[in-house]
Amino acid sequence: MSHIPPNQNLFIVDLHYIASFDEIDPLIDAHVEFLEQHYASGNFITSGPKEPRTGGVIVATAATRAELESMLELDPFKMHNVANYTITEFRPSMKATFLEK
DSSP states (O other): OOSSOTTOEEEEEEEEEOSOHHHHGGGHHHHHHHHHHHHHTTOEEEEEEOSSSSEEEEEEEESOHHHHHHHHTTOHHHHTTOEEEEEEEEOOSOOOGGGTO
16 A cells, blocks of 8 residues: 555655744644544644744645644644644655655
8 A cells, every 4th residue: 555645745844834833833733643644544644843943844634725724623733723834735746665655
């Protein structure tokens, strides 16, 4: 089975913090739970904080952009308005061999 489901696009989700760390840090555990849920479902491929820590990045797959946007609505960072999200959708035309397995 491919790590990237066939006929699905990939998305780069770029989070940019718009609040202080005093507001963001208490939400980290809930945000990690949100990420883990979507790793378990197969929708998230990788994620992590930016360096310097101005936000984060999620690489995701979904059937549609609307489906991904619905998922992101439940991210505690979005629910508490501490980050803005920019989504870039792309169709992978090449990928590493290990992603084919």
